[in-house]
Amino acid sequence: MKLENKAFVITGGCGAIGGGAAKAILARGGIVVVLDVLESAAGEAKVRTYHPDRAYYFQTDIADVDKVSAALDLALKVIPKGSLFGGVHCAAIAPARPWTNKMKDSCADFSKVLKVNAYGTFVVDACIADAINSQYPDEGPYAVRVSEERGCIVNIASMVARPVPGRCLTYGPSKTCVLGISSAASDYLGPSAIRVNTVSPSIVASALMGDRTAYFEAEVEAAAIYPRRFAVVDEVVSAIVYLLENSMMNDFDFRIDGGWRGGTNWAAEKDPRSNAPALE
Structure with missing residues (x-):
């Protein structure tokens, strides 16, 4: 499947992995619609550096189904008719708090991270899939299974999704949810010929790292097979x-x-x- 002339929604597209994915799709002749939390003027300015004509930006909250749905409606109006083909869902949060032996101290973080990372993934996948299918005639809930590929969604999970280490007490399980959502969605969307996969990176140097670099460097050196280093953005993007x-x-x-x-x-x-210095 060639990406040329096909449009993809990129959540977190102003970040490291999302930005890299957007640029890679554009380099292959594709079109990108970036959804992120940056104020509209700042987001639009950033995606124009990706490409002046084939990159669009809409500010949204991925955990708000109405806002994501509205952003997809706008996207369908600016991209070529019938061109929406999928998405790359990168947006996520990773809370950090001091180590504590009281597990309930993380309950508030867990609630917040589940809403963004888990529920947000369900919302994004659902809105993208429905937007793709809206480009075709509605044949009802038991339509004949489609044979020609309509699209592909890639969700970013994490290597800490399975198994989940204690240092990722809230973030890890939220990414386990991403794996489950993706697997369920792939089966649900099979009749529509929309594929769903995940990429699970190890540590990638980005803003999410905060001041935890020394900790993760020691853990990678001790436990990785090879290479014993952080992943780089291009390695994730190529996947x-x-x-x-x-x-x-x-x-x-x-x-x-x-x-x-x-x-x-x-x-x-x-x-x-x-x-x-912190627990996720």
Whole structure:
């Protein structure tokens, strides 16, 4: 499947991975509609640096189904008719708080991160899929299964989604939800010929890292198979592009993690938690 002349919605498209995915799609002749939280003028200015004509921006809240649906309605009006083909869902949050032995201290964070990372994924996938299908005649709930591919959605999960280490007490389970949502969506959208996959990176140097670099560097060195380093954005983006272009890839989790399975390294010389100023 070629990306040329096809439009894709990119959530978190002003960030590192989302921006990289947008640029990669544009480089292949595609069209991108970036959804992010930046104020409209700032977001529009940023995506114009990606491409002056084939990149659009709409400010939205991915955890608000009405706002995402409205953004998709606007997108369908600015892109060429019938061109919407899928999406890359990158938007997420990773809260940080001091280490504590009281698990209930993280309840508020868990509620917030589930709404954005888990519910937001369901909202984004649903709105994109419905927008894709709106380009075709509505044949009712039991329409004949489609044979010609209509699109592909790629969700960004995480290597800490399975297994979930304690340092990712709230973020990890939210990404486990992303895996489940993606698997369910791939089956649900199968009759519409819309594929759904995930990419699960290990640590990627980005704004989400905050001041936790030293902690993760020590954990990767101790537990990754090879390479024992952070992933770079281009490595994640190449996996996204592969999943978009390969029409046989469906209900697949593409791990970009150097074989690291993320358990806490209790064999370290000192308590590994002392390297981390925060708990996710």
